Amino acid sequence: MQRVAIPVFGDRISNRLDCSENVLLVSIENGQVIKRDTCHLAEIDSFSKLGLLANLGIDVLICNGITEFFENRLSDRHIQIIPWISGEAETILEQYLQGTLLTEKPSR
Amino acid sequence: MNSKFYESLTENHTNIILDSVADGVFTVDEDMRITYFNRAAEKITGITRDQAVGQFCFDILKANICEKSCALRCSLESESEVVNKHVNILRTDGKQIPVSISTAVLRDEEGNKVGGVETLRDLSPFEVLQKEIRCAYTLEDIISKNHRIRQIFDILPNIAESDSTVLIQGPSGSGKELFARAIHNLSPRNQHAFIAINCGALPDTLLESELFGYVKGAFTDAKKNKPGRFALAKGGTVFLDEVESLSPAMQVKLLRVLQEKEFEPLGAISAVQTDVRVIAATKNVLSEMVNDGTFRDDLFFRLNVVKLELPLLRERRDDIPILVEHFIEKFNHKMRRRIESVSGNVLQLLMQYDFPGNIRELENIIEHAFVMCRGEIIQLHHLPIEFSQRKPTNPLNQQEPMPLQAAEQHLLREVLEKHDWNKVATAKELGVHRATLYRKMKKHGL
Numbered sequence: 348m349q350r351v352a353i354p355v356f357g358d359r360i361s362n363r364l365d366c367s368e369n370v371l372l373v374s375i376e377n378g379q380v381i382k383r384d385t386c387h388l389a390e391i392d393s394f395s396k397l398g399l400l401a402n403l404g405i406d407v408l409i410c411n412g413i414t415e416f417f418e419n420r421l422s423d424r425h426i427q428i429i430p431w432i433s434g435e436a437e438t439i440l441e442q443y444l445q446g447t448l449l450t451e452k453p454s455r
Numbered sequence: 456m457n458s459k460f461y462e463s464l465t466e467n468h469t470n471i472i473l474d475s476v477a478d479g480v481f482t483v484d485e486d487m488r489i490t491y492f493n494r495a496a497e498k499i500t501g502i503t504r505d506q507a508v509g510q511f512c513f514d515i516l517k518a519n520i521c522e523k524s525c526a527l528r529c530s531l532e533s534e535s536e537v538v539n540k541h542v543n544i545l546r547t548d549g550k551q552i553p554v555s556i557s558t559a560v561l562r563d564e565e566g567n568k569v570g571g572v573e574t575l576r577d578l579s580p581f582e583v584l585q586k587e588i589r590c591a592y593t594l595e596d597i598i599s600k601n602h603r604i605r606q607i608f609d610i611l612p613n614i615a616e617s618d619s620t621v622l623i624q625g626p627s628g629s630g631k632e633l634f635a636r637a638i639h640n641l642s643p644r645n646q647h648a649f650i651a652i653n654c655g656a657l658p659d660t661l662l663e664s665e666l667f668g669y670v671k672g673a674f675t676d677a678k679k680n681k682p683g684r685f686a687l688a689k690g691g692t693v694f695l696d697e698v699e700s701l702s703p704a705m706q707v708k709l710l711r712v713l714q715e716k717e718f719e720p721l722g723a724i725s726a727v728q729t730d731v732r733v734i735a736a737t738k739n740v741l742s743e744m745v746n747d748g749t750f751r752d753d754l755f756f757r758l759n760v761v762k763l764e765l766p767l768l769r770e771r772r773d774d775i776p777i778l779v780e781h782f783i784e785k786f787n788h789k790m791r792r793r794i795e796s797v798s799g800n801v802l803q804l805l806m807q808y809d810f811p812g813n814i815r816e817l818e819n820i821i822e823h824a825f826v827m828c829r830g831e832i833i834q835l836h837h838l839p840i841e842f843s844q845r846k847p848t849n850p851l852n853q854q855e856p857m858p859l860q861a862a863e864q865h866l867l868r869e870v871l872e873k874h875d876w877n878k879v880a881t882a883k884e885l886g887v888h889r890a891t892l893y894r895k896m897k898k899h900g901l
Contacts, residue, residue, distance in 0.1 A: 362514050362522070366519050423608075
């Protein structure tokens with residue numbers, strides 16, 4: 348089973364992980380979603396948020412903007428990060444399940 | 456005259472004007488999709504006009520207020536202006552940029568609302584200075600990719616959350632105070648003061664009055680009560696640097712503060728209760744001083760509740776390139792310069808140097824180079840004289856193959872990281888004995 352987290356804002360992926368207030372948690376088995384949860388992160392400072400995310404037991408994090416610091420700390424916890432993804436959360440999840448999700452990080 | 460002039464302006468003229476201003480300017484339609492993005496906005500965000508136009512502004516700007524309190528949306532809804540709101544945006548390199556934004560509604564010729572406009576002013580140069588003045592450092596200000604520092608990063612929020620006394624052990628210039636400030640700023644005490652004092656800088660009598668204060672009449676010149684650092688830091692954190700320098704008498708007094716949570720100002724007849732967290736720092740190994748009998752064991756045990764050991768810079772050489780990059784960015788802001796990097800030879804030399812003064816010494820070297828360098832790349836002759844006369848044993852050159860030693864270090868690090876620094880698994884994969892692995896790790900400062 349794989350646990351995937353997607354920070355969400357309405358029906359879209361949050362533009363920034365450290366400012367996100369809700370995270371969609373999805374359990375995937377054999378390419379199918381078998382469980383969905385939502386974790387509320389409102390009113391939590393960014394470092395507590397980082398600690399919480401690191402301890403959610405997730406394998407993959409799909410997010411849009413992520414600070415260098417968050418990315419390093421979560422990678423240290425062996426969480427696979429697929430960053431700089433924008434759009435509707437459900438579409439993104441579907442693309443992930445189908446293996447067609449590509450990171451969109453614009454080049455600097 | 457004026458109206459004729461405005462009528463004669465074409466869209467192209469307007470674009471030229473907007474591209475020539477130093478502030479970022481972008482416009483959105485009523486759906487918050489970007490319709491215009493000027494050159495300065497490209498520079499501040501790192502996103503090109505072509506990438507930005509047509510996208511939602513929150514996906515491009517990535518400001519910390521986009522989700523909760525978007526200023527532009529607020530302007531559009533309330534039809535009012537927002538002026539000079541300080542926020543931060545996230546660039547695609549993962550760096551946060553402080554900006555000041557102003558927003559307003561855009562209307563067509565009939566006065567109908569057609570969208571909004573936002574301007575951005577990069578505040579990075581001011582933030583660098585403000586951080587230095589206010590010492591508002593957080594974990595994110597500690598620059599490191601080194602595994603030992605990363606391990607500290609992992610535990611630091613928990614340490615901050617607790618109220619335990621912390622002992623930070625590390626050589627001069629290794630950033631002990633930066634870590635102490637990061638702990639304080641992360642802790643529940645962060646709304647109260649962080650007060651630092653160097654125990655080695657003051658004679659005993661002065662240190663006592665500095666730490667604990669005195670009451671009127673305590674000595675000849677004591678004309679009125681003076682609160683000490685422990686009183687001033689009420690609810691906050693006291694950082695005691697060079698705690699190894701405390702005299703035996705001061706050690707007893709500090710022990711009382713830690714044990715009984717109280718102290719006596721000089722000349723006072725009763726004790727004062729204290730509510731502070733103590734973070735102590737030392738460049739010595741305090742346990743050895745305890746064995747020598749020069750430091751009280753009971754005080755050592757009180758201080759050594761949580762211990763952080765900071766490595767020497769030469770033990771984290773992998774951090775030198777990013778530290779160099781950080782200091783270049785810092786001095787570019789402070790000195791209003793546009794230095795891009797150091798030359799390959801300079802980096803090679805820095806990577807080989809032992810840095811007895813640690814990170815502070817590296818910072819001083821880069822600052823010296825900023826004074827001497829008039830171009831965009833720091834060369835060998837811009838370094839302090841003792842550096843410029845050193846010759847790199849194998850100058851870096853992108854065309855040359857990687858030196859054998861560097862390749863060995865790279866491979867070691869890669870396999871160690873793959874196995875989460877498990878030495879047994881690493882030695883097995885590399886086909887070497889564990890003792891050989893340890894020897895090679897030591898050789899490469901890993």
